[in-house]
Amino acid sequence: MTNGTQASPRVVALVGPYSSGKTTLLENILFMTDTTRRRANGERVFADDGVEAKALSMGVDINVAEAGYLGDRYIFIDCPGSIELMQEMRNAAYAVDVAIVVTEPEPDKLQALSPLLHELEAGGIPHLLFINKIDHSNVHIRDLARSLDEVSVLPSVLRHVPIREDGKINGFVDLASRRAYRYGVDGSREITETAASYIEQVADERFQMMERLADFHDDLMEELLEDIDPGTEEIFQDLGADLCAGNIMPVLMGSALNSYGLRRLMKVLRHEMPDFSLACNRLMPPKSEDKVAYVLKTKYLPHMGKVSFARVLKGTVKDGDQVGDSKISGLFKISGPELKKIGQANAGDIVAIARLGGAAAGDTLGGTGAQKPEHLHAVYAQALEVHDRKDEARLSEALTKLIEEDPSFELEHREDTGQLLLWGQGEIHMRTARARLVDKYGVGVAFSFPRVPYKETIRRSKLQHTRYKKQSGGHGQFGDVVIEVKPRGLGQGFEFEENIHGGSVPKQYIQSVEAGVKEYLKQGPLGFPVVDVAVTLKDGQCHNVDSSDMAFKTAGRMAMADALPGCEPVLLEPIEHVRVMAPSIHMAKINGMITSRRGQIMGFDARAGWPGWDLIDAQMPASEMQDLIIELRSVTQGTGTFEHEFDHLNELGGKLKEKVLDGHVVARRT
Numbered sequence: 001m002t003n004g005t006q007a008s009p010r011v012v013a014l015v016g017p018y019s020s021g022k023t024t025l026l027e028n029i030l031f032m033t034d035t036t037r038r039r040a041n042g043e044r045v046f047a048d049d050g051v052e053a054k055a056l057s058m059g060v061d062i063n064v065a066e067a068g069y070l071g072d073r074y075i076f077i078d079c080p081g082s083i084e085l086m087q088e089m090r091n092a093a094y095a096v097d098v099a100i101v102v103t104e105p106e107p108d109k110l111q112a113l114s115p116l117l118h119e120l121e122a123g124g125i126p127h128l129l130f131i132n133k134i135d136h137s138n139v140h141i142r143d144l145a146r147s148l149d150e151v152s153v154l155p156s157v158l159r160h161v162p163i164r165e166d167g168k169i170n171g172f173v174d175l176a177s178r179r180a181y182r183y184g185v186d187g188s189r190e191i192t193e194t195a196a197s198y199i200e201q202v203a204d205e206r207f208q209m210m211e212r213l214a215d216f217h218d219d220l221m222e223e224l225l226e227d228i229d230p231g232t233e234e235i236f237q238d239l240g241a242d243l244c245a246g247n248i249m250p251v252l253m254g255s256a257l258n259s260y261g262l263r264r265l266m267k268v269l270r271h272e273m274p275d276f277s278l279a280c281n282r283l284m285p286p287k288s289e290d291k292v293a294y295v296l297k298t299k300y301l302p303h304m305g306k307v308s309f310a311r312v313l314k315g316t317v318k319d320g321d322q323v324g325d326s327k328i329s330g331l332f333k334i335s336g337p338e339l340k341k342i343g344q345a346n347a348g349d350i351v352a353i354a355r356l357g358g359a360a361a362g363d364t365l366g367g368t369g370a371q372k373p374e375h376l377h378a379v380y381a382q383a384l385e386v387h388d389r390k391d392e393a394r395l396s397e398a399l400t401k402l403i404e405e406d407p408s409f410e411l412e413h414r415e416d417t418g419q420l421l422l423w424g425q426g427e428i429h430m431r432t433a434r435a436r437l438v439d440k441y442g443v444g445v446a447f448s449f450p451r452v453p454y455k456e457t458i459r460r461s462k463l464q465h466t467r468y469k470k471q472s473g474g475h476g477q478f479g480d481v482v483i484e485v486k487p488r489g490l491g492q493g494f495e496f497e498e499n500i501h502g503g504s505v506p507k508q509y510i511q512s513v514e515a516g517v518k519e520y521l522k523q524g525p526l527g528f529p530v531v532d533v534a535v536t537l538k539d540g541q542c543h544n545v546d547s548s549d550m551a552f553k554t555a556g557r558m559a560m561a562d563a564l565p566g567c568e569p570v571l572l573e574p575i576e577h578v579r580v581m582a583p584s585i586h587m588a589k590i591n592g593m594i595t596s597r598r599g600q601i602m603g604f605d606a607r608a609g610w611p612g613w614d615l616i617d618a619q620m621p622a623s624e625m626q627d628l629i630i631e632l633r634s635v636t637q638g639t640g641t642f643e644h645e646f647d648h649l650n651e652l653g654g655k656l657k658e659k660v661l662d663g664h665v666v667a668r669r670t
């Protein structure tokens, strides 16, 4: 908690779903604290004018701004709301002292908070909830607070009771102080007498609030049991201590647009939010040097190159200093899109650092063994292909930057399909990648759904004699082999043996035959890589002059090409093991979705540590999973997610097989 005089700025994240009002809240806090001028209608103080934001018509980056309030410095970090940009929020929220979760007041919007609240809880980040847009809401705040308990891991503690007049909320009673306030323009409030009609409700809600706090305070519990009123001071103290300890989630309300409740919010921050030491404990590496900084964001700006936003954890950092292995070449205060050069930054500050080589978002400089925010599981992939091969090097350079900026992207080079895959969090996330790669870095690259890595195998054995003979003046080519091809069990892989007697194929050529066989396996009779076959070289013939490595390799490949079409080739499709996680209320729809995607449900359980959530184990063909996350989010109000890994290959027959083979032949011809 604050003593009101500390030098470190107090760092606050604004998080919440898209359009809940985070940016409006920040803008009006800045206005209220005289940091910025009043914005004109529709004008944004901090418009995100990066190419990504323009391409998506929404902010995709964090926005950092500083304000002074009653002698303290506050740095606000406004985080993007989309669940697909959660990594950006995760990296930033890890560095803050407290997070304000902004939500719209409709109960059906609360579901969307669930992943976010778990995220903050798991990261040990104290957070409070600001129920926004109460100016146009008919919702009963108490019902809302109750349903919050279904989505929040921490007990939520309602701090106000709204006052309504003519059906509109126009003020509130603070439950700790029992004072009533009427909302004024621009965040000012006026103390009013508690309306007689509210006295009973206030007493009731206040008691409920104290009961929740009493779970963490024996003194308060005793007072409640003995019917003693603890008094305002004690309640404020307990509220602050419990926010800092991560025991509770205080719930405030207001209207960002009309500046309702903003002063109360700032006062709560001033008196109750944790000081820098809590974040410092979370972030400080076990072995630290004199100067330590945590990088919460990396971005590449057109005129400056690489810029890292960092929170200084220890020491005073100056331009030119070395922090860990990195040298500081330019230090800036961040004010929305503007960077203002400064000479030094102290512990607790958030600053921008130019050209911090080697450091990516989530890294801690100046120490070893620091915890790092985990990377989100990738759930959506696109194949990348440059329009012009000359652009390959530029693509790879741009991808390195992309992943440095956003570590929830991953690259995969798939040998079996020959494609380069970019994995990420969904369509919006992929659109940010496209905006960066194409619009920002100017690489001509096409995005498409990845090819499914089908395979094939055989069901029947065959003995095959093939001779490769070529006479074209000078040296000829001669290789003669007898091979036996046999199917192997699912997942047993490829095996090559030789059973040559009397040197009919000389030892040095045996591996050439194997090489030829392997080469053929890259594309079998159906057009896919062949798996799970055993090949035995049983006999053959050699020519003193014309035989060579190359001739036997060709003979091996040709023998396979002759044999396999007669071995009853079958198509195999990859099946993934999927764990789908979502709030329990959506499970019926998810079951239906899994079945309609040819999935097989293997098990069902409560999701550990996530009250109100379930987990379904299933197996599902990879071909059905490419857009799974899109449907999953649409049936779960954006909350559902999944993890997946390859499980096994399964024979695919009938019409689906024909479809794959048709598509594949067409694909190969073009």
Ligand code: GDP
Residues within 6 Å of the ligand: 016, 017, 018, 019, 020, 021, 022, 023, 024, 025, 081, 132, 133, 134, 135, 136, 254, 255, 256, 257, 258
């Ligand atoms: P963000 O995506 O969370 O940053 O949301 P914005 O701050 O951009 O707000 C989304 C929309 O909600 C904008 O049109 C705001 O004007 C509007 N808005 C924000 N706060 C309030 C509020 O308190 N009341 C009302 N009625 N609208 C609001």
